[in-house]
Amino acid sequence: MTEKPTDNPAHLATILDSVADGVFTVDDEMRITWFNRAAEEITGFTRAEALGQRCCEIFRSSVCFSACPVREAMTGGADVINREVDILDRDNREIPISISASVLRDEAGRPVGGVETFRDLSRLRALQREVEKKYTFHDLVSRHPAMRRLFDVLPDVAASGATVLLHGESGSGKELFARALHDLSPRRGGPLVTVNCGALPETLLEAEIFGAKKGAYTGAVADRPGRLEQAEKGTLFLDEIGDLPLSLQVKLLRVLENREYQPLGGRRARIADVRFIAASHRDLEAMVAEGTFRRDLFFRVNVVKLSIPPLRERREDIPLLLDMALDRFNRAYGKKLRGFTPDALRLLLDHDYPGNVRELLNLVERGVILGRSERLAAELFSEVASAGAPLAPPAPTAEPLDEVLRRHGGNQTRAARELGINRTTLWRRLKKAHRA
Structure with missing residues (x-):
């Protein structure tokens, strides 16, 4: 044979x-x-x-x-x-x-x-690093043409010292743009100080920005430096400037016009050696028309406007951001997860991300924390997502919420972070679940 x-x-x-x-x-x-x-x-x-x-x-x-x-x-x-x-x-x-x-x-x-x-x-990993380098600019990642055009002008805008208005939806990366503008500017050796204009009531916000002298208000037992003073020789980032009350808009306008400001309860003006970057998810021009934002302040902060497109308009960035986020949180939590299962990847690629880049990062961070196999499975996102539909929060039943709270020793902040919601929403759901 x-x-x-x-x-x-x-x-x-x-x-x-x-x-x-x-x-x-x-x-x-x-x-x-x-x-x-x-x-x-x-x-x-x-x-x-x-x-x-x-x-x-x-x-x-x-x-x-x-x-x-x-x-x-x-x-x-x-x-x-x-x-x-x-x-x-x-x-x-x-x-x-x-x-x-x-x-x-x-x-x-x-x-x-x-x-x-x-x-x-090895060659594939080298190619991935080359792609990441090509589409990465100062911690900003994108291959979308509109974002690439922003990357191209950032060095010139940063070097100019002009006041910049960053416009984009919440979670779109305005803070990262502010950081890039500061790091590329002649003021990079100074501090980058951030103040969220919508986070505090008016009286506290005034002291937060401009500072306060001892006795200026109840509880002011010592002189308190404001964010303007802290940002000396550096950059002050006014996040969500559209939430700034009208009375404080007048005081901010004075700083932008002649660099003078006065701490709360103070008697002498101070000079601010600061570069300003403002950001808002609101349409400030519409607010001007409504009378809720001063026209003169708008023109002062709108010297250079950079509009950041939402993630749903640059879907080609989602794979890049998923890889970047997985690598970041692997290093942060000492894990070696290799990627996503096909079902999980399809789920994440199809999602519209109403919370933009911040939402994507939160989802991947949660997956890395809870992941037990070498690839993140769709089940890790099942509580907040369904295939082909926008991400939705888990149903407010008492048992899962209580279980999450127990895992975090009753800490509502960490429990809310795991669930992808804020503390107030968690509290409301706990209340509703235990009433049922």
Whole structure:
């Protein structure tokens, strides 16, 4: 009978040596019994050096003793597909690889070892870094044409010292633009000080911005420097300036016109050596027409206006932002999650993100905190999302809310952050749930 080419060990060896992926086999003691040419090139070890060695001696990965793909396939009987790990090559360089592993069986179907194929991801990772670098500008990430045009003008705007108005929806990244403008400006050596104009009542906000002298109001037991003083030689970022009361708009206008301001309860004017950046999600021109925002102040803050498009209008940025967020929170929480499952990715790519970039970051952070497998699954986002529909908060039933609170020791701030809602919303839902 004529021998088939596939029955010839030499022919099989030639085939295995011609493929681009690394291939090796192990016996039931995890000793290497075959090692192809690509495996030699990726690891730096020759076939002669590898044969007979335990695979952990050649691949030297952190998963070798905790989550070895070959051992997992041999023990559980199920294939391992495209698992990404890092190994050390012969010269102790870290090499990212993608692994698939299966049980190796004899002609009778009995398990006799394992087989693993692996692919070098170094070039892919380098390409990813190149793409990230190309589309990243001072912590701002985008490939959208409108955002790229903003990136192009930012250095000139920053160098000018002119007052800048950043317009965009909440969560669109106005704070990051303010930081970039400061870092690119001649004032980069000074502080960047932020004040949220909608966060405090009028009396406290005045003291927060302009400062207060001792005795200026009940509780003012000492002189209190304001944000203007704190921002000396630097930049003052007036976030949500559209929420500034009309009475304080007059005082801010004075600062912008002649750089003079007076602390609350003070008798002498001070000079502000400060660059101003303002931001708002409101339509300030419409507010001027309504009489809720001063026209003269509008013209003072609107010297250079930069409009930031919402995330739903630049959907091509979502994959970039998801990768950036996963990398950031992996490092922040000491994890090594490799990405998203197809269902989770489809869910996140289809979402409209009414909360913009901030919402995306919150979702990924929560997923990284709660994730237990190497890829973030759709189930991690099921409480706040459904496929093809906008993200929605979880139903206000008592048991899940109480469970989240218990996990965080009763801390409502951390519990609300996990649920993707604010503390007030959490309190209302707890109240409603316990009434039911």
